[in-house]
Amino acid sequence: MIHHxxxxxxxxxxxxxxxxxxxxxxxxxxxxxxxxRGLAVAPFKAQNMSNNSGVTAEGLEMGRxxxxxxxxxxxxxxxxxxxxxxxxxxxxxxxxxxxGKAVADQxxxxxxxxxxxxxxxxxxxxxxxxxxxxxxxxxxxxxCAEVNLMAHDIVNFRTAVYAEAPxxxxxxxxxxxxxxxxxxxxxxxxxxxxxRVAGFIVNRFRGDIxxxxxxxxxxAQRSGKPVFGVLPWYGDFVIEAEDxxxxxxxxxxxxxxxxxxxxxxxxxxxxxxxxDFDPLAAARNLSxxxxxxxxxxxxxxxxxxxxSKNTRADLDWLMETGWAETLKRYVENGGHxxxxxxxxxxxxxxxxxxxxxxxxxxxxxxxxxxxxxxVLKAPKTTTLTRFDWQGAxxxxxxxxxxxxxxxxxxxxxxxxxxNGEACADxxxxxxxxxxxxxxxxxxxxxxxxVTARWxxxxxxxxVKVSGLHGPAARDRAYEQLADHFAxxxxxxxxxxxxxxxxxxxxxx
Numbered sequence: 001m002i003h004h005x006x007x008x009x010x011x012x013x014x015x016x017x018x019x020x021x022x023x024x025x026x027x028x029x030x031x032x033x034x035x036x037r038g039l040a041v042a043p044f045k046a047q048n049m050s051n052n053s054g055v056t057a058e059g060l061e062m063g064r065x066x067x068x069x070x071x072x073x074x075x076x077x078x079x080x081x082x083x084x085x086x087x088x089x090x091x092x093x094x095x096x097x098x099x100g101k102a103v104a105d106q107x108x109x110x111x112x113x114x115x116x117x118x119x120x121x122x123x124x125x126x127x128x129x130x131x132x133x134x135x136x137x138x139x140x141x142x143x144c145a146e147v148n149l150m151a152h153d154i155v156n157f158r159t160a161v162y163a164e165a166p167x168x169x170x171x172x173x174x175x176x177x178x179x180x181x182x183x184x185x186x187x188x189x190x191x192x193x194x195x196r197v198a199g200f201i202v203n204r205f206r207g208d209i210x211x212x213x214x215x216x217x218x219x220a221q222r223s224g225k226p227v228f229g230v231l232p233w234y235g236d237f238v239i240e241a242e243d244x245x246x247x248x249x250x251x252x253x254x255x256x257x258x259x260x261x262x263x264x265x266x267x268x269x270x271x272x273x274x275x276d277f278d279p280l281a282a283a284r285n286l287s288x289x290x291x292x293x294x295x296x297x298x299x300x301x302x303x304x305x306x307x308s309k310n311t312r313a314d315l316d317w318l319m320e321t322g323w324a325e326t327l328k329r330y331v332e333n334g335g336h337x338x339x340x341x342x343x344x345x346x347x348x349x350x351x352x353x354x355x356x357x358x359x360x361x362x363x364x365x366x367x368x369x370x371x372x373x374x375v376l377k378a379p380k381t382t383t384l385t386r387f388d389w390q391g392a393x394x395x396x397x398x399x400x401x402x403x404x405x406x407x408x409x410x411x412x413x414x415x416x417x418x419n420g421e422a423c424a425d426x427x428x429x430x431x432x433x434x435x436x437x438x439x440x441x442x443x444x445x446x447x448x449x450v451t452a453r454w455x456x457x458x459x460x461x462x463v464k465v466s467g468l469h470g471p472a473a474r475d476r477a478y479e480q481l482a483d484h485f486a487x488x489x490x491x492x493x494x495x496x497x498x499x500x501x502x503x504x505x506x507x508x
Contacts (some may be wrong), residue, residue, distance in 0.1 A: 009042075009130040010498040011165035015140035015156050017181040021172035022203035022231070024065045025239050027139040029485035030494070033074040033477045040133040043069030046122035047084040047141060047155040049094070051272035052241075054442075055397040059419040060100025061085065061382045064275060068240045071471070072478040083125040084118055086111070089270070089310050089358060099125070102380045102401075105357070112152045119154040123162055125412070130163075135498060138165055145188035166198040166497040168228065175205035179215070183222055199226040199496050201489060206233050225403050229489030237480040240275045250290040255299035261460040262287040263303045266323060268314040268343075271403045272307040272501030273399075276340060279445040279470055285461045286455075294322045302336040302458040303327065305343025307399075307442065308450040311376070312353060312364040313348050324367055331369060336435050336458040339370070339401055344428065346391060348372035348404060357401055370438050371409045375401035385441055386417040387427065393494060396443030404429075404440070412439050442482040446470030 012030070016023040026041060034041040041392050048063035054077070055061060070077035079100035086094040089105060096104045096111065098121065106114075129136050144156035160167050170182040170313075182202075198220060209230060216227045255262035257467040265277055267290040274290075281288040298301055305327075309316045318324045319450065332335055339347040341433075347370040352363045357376045366374075383398045391414065412428030428439035434457055445451045448469040455463045466474060485491070 005091040007131070008127075008134045009136050011044075011130070011136045011138055011160075011163040012494070012498050013138040013160040013163070013167045015144040015160065015167050015169055016142070017145075017171045017185045018143045018175075019141075019168065021170050021175075022201075023139050023170050025481065026168070026170055026201060026203065026231075026485070027137050028069050028072045028239060028478065029481045030137050031069050032482040033486065033491060034135050034137070035072070035074045036482060038499070040075070040136060041073045041135045042075055042078075042129045042133045043073060043081050043139065044126055044136050044159075045082050045139045045141065045155065046126070046127060046159045047086065047118075048082050049086040049088065049141065050419060051087050051270065051307075052275060053085060053087065053097075053273065053399060055382045055384050056100065056398060057384060057420065058100070059382050059384065061097050061102070061380070061399055062100060064240060064273070065139070066177050068474070069139070071474060072481075073137075078129075079457055080125040080128050084123045084143065087272075087309050090313070095309070099380070102378075106289050115152050117156065121157065122154060123296065126159070126163060136163070138163060143185070144169070145185045147188055150189075155307045157189070157196070157217070160196060160371075161193075165196075167196050167493065168199060168201055168497075169197050170201050170203055172204050173202050173230075174206065174233070178202055178217065179222075180224055183217055185225060197225060199228045199493070201228050202230040202332075204233050213339060225445075225491075226493065228494055229421075229485075231485065234481075234484055237477040238278060238425065239477055239481055239483075240278060240474070250292050252293055252295045253287075253289045253291060255287070255301075258287050258288055259432065261301045261463060263304065263458075263460075264300045265290045265306055266318075266327075266343075266406075267292040268306065268308055269317055270308045270310040270314050270342075272309045273340075273442045274306055275303070276306065276442050276445065279473070280450055282469075282473060283463055283465065286460065294326055297326060297335060298333065299328040300330075300335070301460045303330060305337070305339040305346055307340055308342030308346070309350050310358050311345045312358050312362075315351060315364045315366065318367070320348065327367060328369070330390065331432070331436065333436070337369065337437070338454070339438040340444065341398075341440050341442060343401070344370070344372075344406055344440060345374040345400075347436065347438050348374055349407070350374070352376065356430050369436050370431050371407040372404040372429050372438065373407060374402050374404040381440075383418040385427070387413040387415050387441060389413045389450055389453055389487040392447065392449035392453040394441075394447035396441040396446065398440045398487055399429075399442065400440050404438075412437055413441070443470075 088502035411426035415425035
């Protein structure tokens, strides 16, 4: 298993028949399996479109999915793993984050004009990774066969061809139409790209696998390519989701009908970093729900306004839908409200955008529930942040444009370090004797002590917080995912695609 690193790492690409078919999770599983075999492995996604991002040790921004994959690979996340991050700000525009720094806000048409320059940047990032690890696991984006977009697509087959990487094509049987997904994708691409596809993984299977054996044989016979495995649905562990599609169209929930305490997260249109709440969702004796349609909030122990990629637009949505009045009524009736990042900004008196960073320059009135006022301005703050909340120690990260000075009230936490440098700072705001809280810190609930402190404050102290929480819980989930994957997928066949003589693998 011990070997000498070659000049360039081997590569394998995980592409999909569509969005949210499981590419990210399968890439994560392969990263952990390779790491468990003693290999230095790094994830790579040339371009990620998501408002779910995180911060590296260098204080640079990248997609959460590649941070998750880096954790699974037991390697520090680096922006070379996700050189381009697109953070949608509207239906047609996005903030472009290049190598960890926000460089522009562009329409899709303007972005396409820059694709050749951007592909060069992604290729250079991939080469830097390949010089320092044994294997790079490449993840695609969306469907790899969008025929109207393929001329501009730098993240799927173009990257795979550049890296000379064999491709595993992933389809989601839970959506239905798995045969059309896999065989149809092949039919949409030319012969050279078809030849690059080494085989398939069928994801999210439910039921009796024996009833699908004929289906597996048909796919293999029709395509001439193997089905490496059929991955059953899992429910006993959680891997962070890459995209907010997993929380689309949540149903109305009546907390009074539940037999355990419940917390609601408002599913705003431009929600970001929704995985902040995974530790709460994992608590066995707490119900964490996302709500979108306006409903009575009476009975929820607390309500959370999450991060937003377009604070002013989401504020308008809160006002127009009636959520603003509903939230104020909930507070008047004694409810607990927490705002994180953009949600914190919304709780203040106003949000000012004099430079038009989120759209048209101007100001929007806030919910006026916290005595803060926000001015959006560059540069973007991106830090790993260590903090103390009344004796509870935590570590999270900040990603925000602008500042929110307090006009009254008290700070929420004491910041003790940012990006590894000690400091004596404050963050957030607390009002109404701690019933209304706001902070810029994502990952607030990764610390068991901080989670327990917040639960006690909202009157849910009976909820027990496991010591296996946050990063430790995620690491255990990566192991469970790798075991699940290995039980149902031909791992030896997949590893055999990656030039075993080059990376020194033995399959005995």
